[in-house]
Amino acid sequence: MKNLFEYNLVKALKSYHLKLFKLGHFLILLLSVTGSLAFTTTVSKTYKESLQSIAKEKGLFYGAALDDYIFQDKELQTAILKDIGAITPENGCKWDIIRANKDFNFSHCDRLLDFARSHDLIFRGHTLVWHVANPDWLNKEINPSNADRLLQEHINKVMSRYRGKVHSWDVVNEIVAPEDGRPDGLRKNIWLQNLGGDYIEKAFIYAKKADPNAILVYNEILIENDSKEARAKRQATLQLLKKLKAKKVPIDALGIQAHLWNNDTFNEIGTFIDEVGKLGFSVYITELDVSDTYIQGDLATRDKEVAKLYSDFLNKIINYSAIKGIVTWGWSDKYSWMNRHEIPGITREDKQPLRPHPVDDRFLKKPAWQAIADALQQRN
Ligand code: XIL
Numbered sequence: 543m544k545n546l547f548e549y550n551l552v553k554a555l556k557s558y559h560l561k562l563f564k565l566g567h568f569l570i571l572l573l574s575v576t577g578s579l580a581f582t583t584t585v586s587k588t589y590k591e592s593l594q595s596i597a598k599e600k601g602l603f604y605g606a607a608l609d610d611y612i613f614q615d616k617e618l619q620t621a622i623l624k625d626i627g628a629i630t631p632e633n634g635c636k637w638d639i640i641r642a643n644k645d646f647n648f649s650h651c652d653r654l655l656d657f658a659r660s661h662d663l664i665f666r667g668h669t670l671v672w673h674v675a676n677p678d679w680l681n682k683e684i685n686p687s688n689a690d691r692l693l694q695e696h697i698n699k700v701m702s703r704y705r706g707k708v709h710s711w712d713v714v715n716e717i718v719a720p721e722d723g724r725p726d727g728l729r730k731n732i733w734l735q736n737l738g739g740d741y742i743e744k745a746f747i748y749a750k751k752a753d754p755n756a757i758l759v760y761n762e763i764l765i766e767n768d769s770k771e772a773r774a775k776r777q778a779t780l781q782l783l784k785k786l787k788a789k790k791v792p793i794d795a796l797g798i799q800a801h802l803w804n805n806d807t808f809n810e811i812g813t814f815i816d817e818v819g820k821l822g823f824s825v826y827i828t829e830l831d832v833s834d835t836y837i838q839g840d841l842a843t844r845d846k847e848v849a850k851l852y853s854d855f856l857n858k859i860i861n862y863s864a865i866k867g868i869v870t871w872g873w874s875d876k877y878s879w880m881n882r883h884e885i886p887g888i889t890r891e892d893k894q895p896l897r898p899h900p901v902d903d904r905f906l907k908k909p910a911w912q913a914i915a916d917a918l919q920q921r922n
Contacts, residue, residue: 593900593914594627600921602866603664604914606873607632607829610650612657621905622873628664628709629654630828630869632879635667635700638675646699655704666828666869667704667711669761670697671745673731674716681732689736694748701752710757712797712828713749714742718762718782720774727778742782743791750792761797761828765814766855767806776814783821797828798859801871802851804837808858819864827859829871831898832910833880835890844897849909856917868914876903 597604605628612619633639634650641647658665671693684692701711719729728734733741742760749758760783765775779796786793796818798811815825832851837844859865872878880888880896890896895903900911 591915592625593911593918594625596915596918597868598627600918602868602918602921603627604918605629605664605666605867605869607668607869607871607879608654608873609633609877610653611877613653618874618877618905621901623661625900626663626873628666628867628869629658630666630668630871631655632668632871633675636669636672636675637680637696638677640700641677641680641696644677644679648700648703651700651704655707659707664709664867665704665707666826667701667708667756668828669712669715670700670749671713671717671731671733671741672715673729676732684732684736686736689733689741690744693733693737693741693745697745697748698752701749701756705753706755708753708756710759710795710826711749711753712759712761713745713793715761716763717742717760718765718775718778720778721771727774727781743786743789746786746791746793757794757824758792759795759797759826759828760793761799763799763801763829766798766800766802766808766811768808768810769806773810776810780814780817780821783818783823787821787823793823795824795826795866797826799829799871800827800831800855801829802832802855804832804834804847804851806851806855808855811855812858812862815859815862815864819862823864824866825862825864826866827868830855830868831871831878831880833888833898834896835880835888841897845909848897849913852910852913853917856914857920860917860921868918870900870914872899874901874903874905875899875908876905 593604604626606622606626607630608622609632612622631651631654634654639650655665680692697713717729717731718727720727722728722730724730726739728739737744746758749756762775762779765772765779783796818825832848834844834848837847875881875895875897878896878898880898888896897908900908900914902908
């Protein structure tokens with residue numbers, strides 16, 4: 543396990559196995575090689591490069607969402623630092639962590655940001671406005687007369703603290719939900735209920751003031767597949783982006799989360815990215831992963847199917863010039879957010895751990911890693 547990313551089968555065979563070469567050993571060798579080929583961690587082609595170096599050559603960056611667990615695992619740190627160029631704090635900068643007790647506690651967010659900076663990694667701030675992860679006190683206290691102050695105070699304090707150190711902020715997250723029944727397609731979250739639809743432009747205006755150089759992003763979930771729900775979201779999102787642009791709201795980019803599922807197809811997302819790009823916005827893939835909740839078969843079959851989903855999606859989007867970076871929501875299956883606790887609708891029926899990420903629980907590349915590498919290579 544010396545150097546996980548430059549593992550070279552031929553070299554290993556020459557330097558070790560061939561020394562022991564006898565007929566008996568040959569059989570064992572043959573079995574072990576075919577066994578490992580059948581297993582999930584061996585990929586057909588190997589790049590010497592990391593996902594970040596391939597991305598960088600194409601003018602993009604590759605990153606992963608990480609959390610406090612990285613500080614307990616040196617082996618993970620060594621392995622991951624060879625592969626990534628960016629970090630999104632998975633939870634450490636959300637309201638329920640920074641504002642758990644109303645006062646500001648920046649310890650988790652600081653630590654992740656310091657880690658990123660000390661390793662020259664891009665840091666993507668996540669997130670300032672969301673309908674999830676709001677502390678109880680906020681849900682109880684917010685009302686139409688204090689909502690604007692609460693919004694401004696939070697955005698201002700958090701973003702000012704990190705001014706100049708954050709590449710891009712997911713200012714608003716998952717704010718469109720046509721199923722909520724409003725003609726404008728906006729989600730009925732606490733901010734909308736207390737401030738009206740204008741809370742979105744307010745959030746971006748406060749964000750711009752707090753950190754004028756950060757890229758300001760609207761990040762959206764389940765917007766990438768061909769389902770009628772996702773199509774409705776794309777329509778509402780385009781309508782919103784056009785409106786914000788017409789009002790000169792300081793928003794720079796759209797984040798497409800891309801939490802993918804096994805029956806998803808992606809025939810419509812390209813046209814959408816093109817339209818968003820033509821409006822003048824950049825596009826980031828912000829939370830890419832593939833849930834294998836409903837994928838049957840042995841581990842190799844599951845990994846292959848997961849990799850196929852990565853390819854299907856990335857091949858459809860990789861050549862749009864609006865795309866500027868790709869972040870996976872986690873990097874190793876060992877620390878997957880999908881496995882940390884039981885999540886209805888995500889946990890597998892057979893209770894086996896999910897395998898949604900580019901590397902496995904030993905930090906070895908899976909076919910998913912290869913699929914991402916191949917897709918990045920294809921960018922013109
Ligand atoms: C998830 C985290 O990964 C979990 O650890 C946490 O319990 C819930 O939130 N969309 C987002 C992310 O924007 O912040 C979510 O992250 C996943 C879906």
